[in-house]
Amino acid sequence: MAIREIDLKQQDTDLLISLFKNIIRLRKFEDKVYQLFLKGELPGTIHQYQGQEAVAVGVCSVLEKNDWITSTHRPHGHAIAKGVTMREAMAELYGKETGCCKGKGGSMHLGDSEVGMVPAIAIVAGGISIVTGIGLAFKMKKTKQIAACFFGEGATNEGAFHEGLNMAAYQKLPIIYVCENNIYGASTPYNKTTLVEDVAERVKSYGMRSVIVDGMNVIEVYLAAKEAKESILNGEGPILIEAKTYRFAGHSRGDAKKYRTKEEEEYWKNSDPIERMKESLFKKNLLDHESYTVIQKNIQEEIHDAVLFAQQSNFPPIEDAFIDAYASEMKSPREVQP
Amino acid sequence: MGIGEAIREAIAEEMQRDPNVFLIGEDIGIPGGFGGAFGVYLGLPEKFGHERIIDTPISEKAIIGTAVGAALMGMRPIPDLQYSDFIFECMDEVVNQAAKIRYMSGGKLKVPLVLRCPVGTANRGAQHGQSPESYFIHVPGIKVVCPSDAYVAKGIIKSAIRDDDPVIVFEHKLLYGSKGRESAGGMDLTAEVPEEEYLFPIGKALKKRNGTSMTIISTHLTLYRCLAAAEELVAEGIDCEVIDPVSLLPLDTDTIYESVKKTKKALIAHEDTFTGGWGAEVAALISQKCFYDLKAPVQRIAAYDVPLPVTPVLEQSVVPSVERIKDKMLQLHKMGKP
Numbered sequence: 001m002a003i004r005e006i007d008l009k010q011q012d013t014d015l016l017i018s019l020f021k022n023i024i025r026l027r028k029f030e031d032k033v034y035q036l037f038l039k040g041e042l043p044g045t046i047h048q049y050q051g052q053e054a055v056a057v058g059v060c061s062v063l064e065k066n067d068w069i070t071s072t073h074r075p076h077g078h079a080i081a082k083g084v085t086m087r088e089a090m091a092e093l094y095g096k097e098t099g100c101c102k103g104k105g106g107s108m109h110l111g112d113s114e115v116g117m118v119p120a121i122a123i124v125a126g127g128i129s130i131v132t133g134i135g136l137a138f139k140m141k142k143t144k145q146i147a148a149c150f151f152g153e154g155a156t157n158e159g160a161f162h163e164g165l166n167m168a169a170y171q172k173l174p175i176i177y178v179c180e181n182n183i184y185g186a187s188t189p190y191n192k193t194t195l196v197e198d199v200a201e202r203v204k205s206y207g208m209r210s211v212i213v214d215g216m217n218v219i220e221v222y223l224a225a226k227e228a229k230e231s232i233l234n235g236e237g238p239i240l241i242e243a244k245t246y247r248f249a250g251h252s253r254g255d256a257k258k259y260r261t262k263e264e265e266e267y268w269k270n271s272d273p274i275e276r277m278k279e280s281l282f283k284k285n286l287l288d289h290e291s292y293t294v295i296q297k298n299i300q301e302e303i304h305d306a307v308l309f310a311q312q313s314n315f316p317p318i319e320d321a322f323i324d325a326y327a328s329e330m331k332s333p334r335e336v337q338p
Numbered sequence: 339m340g341i342g343e344a345i346r347e348a349i350a351e352e353m354q355r356d357p358n359v360f361l362i363g364e365d366i367g368i369p370g371g372f373g374g375a376f377g378v379y380l381g382l383p384e385k386f387g388h389e390r391i392i393d394t395p396i397s398e399k400a401i402i403g404t405a406v407g408a409a410l411m412g413m414r415p416i417p418d419l420q421y422s423d424f425i426f427e428c429m430d431e432v433v434n435q436a437a438k439i440r441y442m443s444g445g446k447l448k449v450p451l452v453l454r455c456p457v458g459t460a461n462r463g464a465q466h467g468q469s470p471e472s473y474f475i476h477v478p479g480i481k482v483v484c485p486s487d488a489y490v491a492k493g494i495i496k497s498a499i500r501d502d503d504p505v506i507v508f509e510h511k512l513l514y515g516s517k518g519r520e521s522a523g524g525m526d527l528t529a530e531v532p533e534e535e536y537l538f539p540i541g542k543a544l545k546k547r548n549g550t551s552m553t554i555i556s557t558h559l560t561l562y563r564c565l566a567a568a569e570e571l572v573a574e575g576i577d578c579e580v581i582d583p584v585s586l587l588p589l590d591t592d593t594i595y596e597s598v599k600k601t602k603k604a605l606i607a608h609e610d611t612f613t614g615g616w617g618a619e620v621a622a623l624i625s626q627k628c629f630y631d632l633k634a635p636v637q638r639i640a641a642y643d644v645p646l647p648v649t650p651v652l653e654q655s656v657v658p659s660v661e662r663i664k665d666k667m668l669q670l671h672k673m674g675k676p
Contacts (some may be wrong), residue, residue: 005593024664040551045584068411079497100444102445104442104443104444112447113447114442117406118410119442123430123434126430126431129400129406129435129437130404131403132410133413133415134407136362136404136413137407137411140360140413142391160400160403160431163403164399167397167401167404171392182637209468286416324441324444325440325441327501328501330541331589333478336588338623338627
C-alpha cells in the first residue's frame with residue numbers, strides 16, 4: 001500500500017498533537033492490558049486493538065460527546081477514543097463495580113451511555129443493525145447528532161450488514177459506517193472467502209457513498225471522517241469509510257498468529273501509525289524530544305493511575321447479579337426459583 | 339369490539355399521548371396497502387403521518403435492530419414483522435441485543451420496545467402458523483404477554499408501550515375478529531371495552547371461570563376451547579376453574595398456586611408444541627410448589643411435536659381440539675386419590 005504523505009502544516013498543530021497523544025494513549029493502554037492479562041489479573045478473554053488506533057482516534061475526534069458510537073468485540077480503542085476514562089475502562093476489565101458497566105459488560109461490552117457509546121456488541125455485525133435506530137432517532141428528533149458504527153471487514157458477510165446499510169441508505173440516516181478492514185476475520189483472510197476486494201465497493205449496491213482511507217494514518221482518517229460528518233449534516237445521507245488497517249496483536253487471547261507471514265507483519269509494522277506520525281512531526285519541527293517525553297510520561301501516569309484505581313476498587317456485591325435484567329419491578333430471580 | 343380494533347385504539351391513544359411512540363415495519367403504512375398483515379394499523383398513517391409510521395423493506399434484522407437503537411435513544415418503537423414465524427430471522431436482535439443491553443450496560447441504558455407477533459395455526463402451514471412464545475420465556479430481559487380478549491389486549495398493549503423493557507405481545511390470528519376465518523376455527527370475540535382510559539398490568543393472570551374440580555391454565559384460541567370443554571363437562575358434574583395467565587413472563591404464580599391448592603389438580607393447555615412448551619415450565623413450577631396439595635400428576639395438552647400441516651383435517655388433529663381437551667379433563671378427573 002502506498003503511504004500518502006500528508007502536508008502537516010495545513011493542519012492545526014494543537015489538533016495534530018491531540019491526535020498523536022490519543023493514538024499513543026490507546027496503544028499504551030492496550031500494551032498494559034496485555035501485560036496484566038498475562039499476569040492473570042484480568043478475567044475472561046481480550047481482543048486487542050494495537051495497530052488500528054488511527055481509525056478510532058481519527059473518527060472519534062470529529063464526534064461530539066452527544067454523538068453516539070457502536071463497537072464490536074474489539075472495543076477498548078473505541079471506548080477510550082470516545083471518552084470512556086481509562087479508570088472506568090480498566091476497572092471494567094478487572095470486573096470491578098467502578099467499571100463503566102459495573103463489571104457486567106467486561107472487555108467485549110465496554111461502553112458508557114454518558115459518553116455516547118452503546119455497550120460494545122460482541123456479535124460482529126450486531127452494531128450495524130442497532131445503529132440504524134440510533135440514526136433514525138436523531139432524524140426523527142431533528143437533532144444535529146450523528147452516529148458512527150465501527151466494525152471489521154468480517155462483519156460484512158453477515159446479514160445485518162446488508163439489511164442495515166440498505167435501511168440506512170434509503171432513509172438517509174445520519175450515520176458514518178467505519179469498516180476497519182484488518183484483512184483477517186479471526187484467522188481467515190477476507191479475500192479467501194469474499195471475491196469483492198473492497199468493502200467500499202459492496203456498499204454501492206445499496207446506493208451508499210463510500211471512501212477508502214489509509215487506516216494507519218490518523219490524519220487521513222480524521223479528514224475523511226470530518227468530511228463525512230459535514231456531508232451527513234448537509235443531508236447527503238450515510239457514508240461508509242473503509243480504513244485499510246492491520247491488527248498487530250492476535251485475534252484474541254492465545255492467538256499465535258501462525259496464519260500470517262513474518263514478511264506481511266513486517267510490512268505493516270513499517271506502517272505503524274504512531275511511528276509514522278512521530279517521524280513526520282519531528283521532521284516538520286512540530287514536536288521535540290522534550291515535549292515527546294512529557295507526552296509519554298503523562299500517558300504512563302494516566303495508565304498507572306487507572307490500574308491502581310481498578311486494583312483498589314471493589315468487586316460488585318453478589319446482589320448486583322440479580323438486578324438490571326429488567327427496569328421495572330419484577331420478582332427477584334431468587335424468588336422466582338422456588 | 340374485537341381484539342384487532344382494541345389494539346388499534348391502544349396504539350393510537352399511546353401515539354397521541356407520547357410523541358416518542360412510533361411504528362416501523364413491513365406493509366404497515368403504504369397507501370392502499372394492508373395496514374399490517376392483519377389490518378391492525380388501518381387508518382393510523384392518515385392520523386399520524388408517515389414520519390411515525392415507517393415502512394421498511396423485508397429486513398427483519400434491520401427492523402428489530404432499528405427498534406433497539408431507537409429505543410436506546412429514548413424512543414418507544416413498535417416494530418412489526420407480520421407473522422411471529424419471522425422472528426427467527428432476527429433472533430440475534432431480540433435475544434442478544436434487546437434483552438441484554440440493559441444488563442450489559444450495568445443498568446445505564448434501557449430498551450423499551452413492543453414487538454407484536456401474530457401466532458396460531460389458520461390453514462397456513464408450518465411457516466405461518468407457529469406459536470413460538472415458549473422460546474422467549476427462556477430469555478431473561480424480555481417480557482412475554484399473550485392477550486386473548488379485547489379488554490386485556492387494549493390495556494396490556496398500553497402497559498407494554500409504557501414499560502421500560504422489551505415486551506413481546508403474542509396475539510392469536512383467529513381471535514382478531516376478522517371475518518371469513520370461521521372455517522379455520524376463527525372466533526368473533528367482541529368484548530366490552532370501557533370508553534375511559536385503563537391499563538391492564540403485565541404479570542397479572544385472569545380467572546375466566548370459577549370451579550373446584552381442577553385448574554385449567556391456557557391462552558389464546560386454546561383458552562376458548564378449554565372454556566367450551568369446561569361447559570360441556572358441567573353435565574358430568576365436573577366443575578373446572580379456568581385461568582388465563584395473560585403474561586407468561588413474568589408469570590402470575592400466586593394466582594396459579596392459589597387455584598391449584600384449592601382444586602388439587604392442574605392441566606395446562608396450549609397450541610405451541612408439547613416438548614419444551616411453556617406448559618412444561620408451569621407444570622414444573624406447580625409440581626415444585628404445590629406437590630403436597632396435588633391429588634394427581636400435573637397434566638399437559640399441546641400441539642403434537644410435528645411441524646404444522648395445512649390441510650384442515652390434519653391441522654386440527656395436531657392442535658388441541660375441544661374433544662381432545664375434554665378427554666384429557668375427564669382422564670384427569672378420574673385420576674388420583676379421591
